[in-house]
Amino acid sequence: MDKVILARDLSLSYSNNETIINQANFSINSGSFIFITGASGSGKSTLLKSLYGALKPKQGSLIVGGVELKGVSSTKLNFLRRHIGIVFQDYKLVKEWNIEKNIMLPLIINGYEKNITKNQVDSLLKHVRLKHQSGKYPLELSGGEQQRVAMARALAHNPIMILADEPTGNLDDYSSQLIWNLLEGANTQLKTTVIVVTHHIPETMNIEYKHFHIEYGNIHEVS
Amino acid sequence: MKSVRNHLSLVIALFSILFSLQVFIVVDRSISAYKENLAHSYSIIIVSQKRLDNETILGMNKMISTVSELTPDKIIQKLNDGMESKNVELLKLTLPKFYKLNLSHYPAPSEIKKLTKSLLENTSVIKVEDFSSSHDTTYKLLLLFKNVIFVFSIVIFSVTTLLIFKELRIWQFKHSERMSIMALFGAPIWLRSAVLFRLAIVDALISSLLAFIVFEYISSNVWILEQFTTIGISVILFDPVDDGLKLLGVAMALSIILASLIVLGHKEEV
Numbered sequence: 001m002d003k004v005i006l007a008r009d010l011s012l013s014y015s016n017n018e019t020i021i022n023q024a025n026f027s028i029n030s031g032s033f034i035f036i037t038g039a040s041g042s043g044k045s046t047l048l049k050s051l052y053g054a055l056k057p058k059q060g061s062l063i064v065g066g067v068e069l070k071g072v073s074s075t076k077l078n079f080l081r082r083h084i085g086i087v088f089q090d091y092k093l094v095k096e097w098n099i100e101k102n103i104m105l106p107l108i109i110n111g112y113e114k115n116i117t118k119n120q121v122d123s124l125l126k127h128v129r130l131k132h133q134s135g136k137y138p139l140e141l142s143g144g145e146q147q148r149v150a151m152a153r154a155l156a157h158n159p160i161m162i163l164a165d166e167p168t169g170n171l172d173d174y175s176s177q178l179i180w181n182l183l184e185g186a187n188t189q190l191k192t193t194v195i196v197v198t199h200h201i202p203e204t205m206n207i208e209y210k211h212f213h214i215e216y217g218n219i220h221e222v223s
Numbered sequence: 224m225k226s227v228r229n230h231l232s233l234v235i236a237l238f239s240i241l242f243s244l245q246v247f248i249v250v251d252r253s254i255s256a257y258k259e260n261l262a263h264s265y266s267i268i269i270v271s272q273k274r275l276d277n278e279t280i281l282g283m284n285k286m287i288s289t290v291s292e293l294t295p296d297k298i299i300q301k302l303n304d305g306m307e308s309k310n311v312e313l314l315k316l317t318l319p320k321f322y323k324l325n326l327s328h329y330p331a332p333s334e335i336k337k338l339t340k341s342l343l344e345n346t347s348v349i350k351v352e353d354f355s356s357s358h359d360t361t362y363k364l365l366l367l368f369k370n371v372i373f374v375f376s377i378v379i380f381s382v383t384t385l386l387i388f389k390e391l392r393i394w395q396f397k398h399s400e401r402m403s404i405m406a407l408f409g410a411p412i413w414l415r416s417a418v419l420f421r422l423a424i425v426d427a428l429i430s431s432l433l434a435f436i437v438f439e440y441i442s443s444n445v446w447i448l449e450q451f452t453t454i455g456i457s458v459i460l461f462d463p464v465d466d467g468l469k470l471l472g473v474a475m476a477l478s479i480i481l482a483s484l485i486v487l488g489h490k491e492e493v
Contacts, residue, residue: 052407074412081409094401109410 002030004161004193009060012050020046022217031191035201038214044197048165052084053077065160082110085154087164091146093138099149100134106157124152144175151182161193230426236386237430241470243379245438249460250372254365256456258329267324269342270350274320284341286326293321332359395485402489416486423478431471
């Protein structure tokens, strides 16, 4: 199987130089479903940030989708990000755009044609059960609904990989289940690699997955 | 309503800059026109021991545009009673020659000094009357007026520049979230900043249009035109093509610089 992520002696730190991830070695196969767990402040979100290039490796090597992220140029990073879908705990929706336009964002960036964009957004709104709210703005929706919009946005451009940072952290059971179903669906039906940072792995997961645990800056695979 | 308010703050700042710029242009034009008027009515008199031809006088200084000889006939006519014609002719020959010099432009006091000096270099010229005291008063008044308007424009420009920088910080705050989110999905810099540049260009167009309307009105206002006629000058207050394009260019340049500063100052969230 192709390796979509390959980390060798990867160390990560912020500007204060405190090492968050220390000389990690791991690889992730294309099409796999990965959970990353760990205590608060252990470096789960930091690791995820490094996967979409928001934090560059301090030492070692990190290759994502064939792109070496150490010293990556902005052009290459943009190219990589156009093939990734990201779901954030705080949703990161553009407040001044309605939810249709928010979902459209990766399609616009990837240069999709208008009619394809429209059809794709309609279909995703049905999937996340928000078709009746399409003209609304993010702040008019509940937290669960906003996260469903963010989920639809992450799926819109059929990315090779979805990165989700505690996607169900603050959500009600209904929205949480819907998010897990969508992530499972993307992985099983579209063969999208899914990497989820979370405190708890849901018991209802019906698919095979890998589990990495972070402790004191070290990453271990849990069998 | 919120969107109108968002536009209004930059539009007002840009409009103030355009307004002060156009006022300065109009004042500059008016002063030039006034100086031209003064140049026509201002002249220098020189007294020469012997007759000088026009070419010699014109060659003394480049500022001299026309020369005319002042004939002493009228004065001699007054003294004529009881004089023999032979004596009158003799008097005519012994009297010095008077010349009136018109200049190409209204000179600065230093230029008058130089001109006087160059005229006196000719040994035949015995006296130069430059009416410097009345000239100096008029010239200093003009200079004072121009400087006051210049200072006034600088003050408006500085205040509005500060307003624009305040607006820049608001825009930076407002647009940085959207730009960061777009960056997370791989949008190139031109796409991330497209909304910002569109807003900046729209605001520049609105403020230029506003300035265009205001100055079109002013330039056709009877009361204002009468004021210019009273002081005896005729100037173009607002040229829809030349001045309109100038104002549009300034507004565009300022708003694009503003948007570029925001884009350059934007830092991606980590």
